[in-house]
Amino acid sequence: MTDDRERNTPPPQKFSAGWLDEIITDAMRRGEFDNLPGKGKPIDLDRDEPDPYAKEGSWLVNRILRENKVAPLWIELEKSIREDREWLATHPKDHPERQARIQELNDKIMLFNLNKPRGILDKLRYRE
Template identity: 35%
Template structure:
């Protein structure tokens, strides 16, 4: 919408007109959730409900980058332990190590990273011993 509010017209009148014209054009028809009750009306008020809903809907994370990298590193270590081959273990660890080294060179926001690259040979030896 590029139309500006005309001088001398109250915002309420101008906005009401914009909404009415959009309804007449059918721009509000077939919206997702049309005709369904609003979720969360019976729940306690939460000022950040819309942020939490957006994160849930987009399957995002609210972790600071350093904490997310720690989480990714732990997941990589678990994935390496379940890997089907030594090559897969090495690939998983090399990918996460590259991210860790990048984060050490170019610090990310959040609490201190406190993470060092994995010793690939040590983890591969552990993987072999578990087989």
Template identity: 35%
Template sequence: MTERKPPHLSFESWVDKQVREATERGEFDNLPGEGKPLPDIDRPYDDLWWVRKKARQENVSCLPPALALRREAEDAIAAAHRAGSEAEVRRIVADINDRIRAALKRPTSGPPVTLMPFDADRVVAQWRDQRSG
């Protein structure tokens, strides 16, 4: 739709014509979400809805570092429990423990880091129990 509105047409009739012609050409057929209700249509209006949606899509976190690390630790332990081998469990635990140790050594803004490194042997034992049971 790169053409300009002719001066003799009202804006509304020009737009209506563009939409009608596009519909006739099938340009609105098979669009994602066709026939489905608009997402979040019943939610209260939020000026920053698009920012929040983009942040969720990009997995952006605005958490203080200590809380973000706690979330990473929870995700890491969950990943360790789903791991396919003991070596993978130990690698996941070692990675999160490295991040925890690094956070404990440096000052952070916000709440303090209260996590301690995980016992890899204990996580492996939990992994084994989960696989056998």
């Protein structure tokens, strides 16, 4: 008789990237995900208890930022970079402010790249 662990352990010759997908699909067919708590409801991002999967200490920081309606620096920089690029796209190359704006944009890009979380791609410097 096999228990759940034996059934869900791949034979060495059969292990592949699709093995886990097969297990999840089979569990879905059997309805094992049908009665999970909170099914069909939005995730409560304002909860008062820390997320056990989040980086240690990030819960409190995120809560303080959220309560004060402040975004992390890298998100604010991303918005500002987008606005600066739009300004450069809509103003002529001989505009008197252009070179100063390009320098400011590239400074923001460097700061963004230093502050963004891992997994977010670096932004390239603006060049004409």
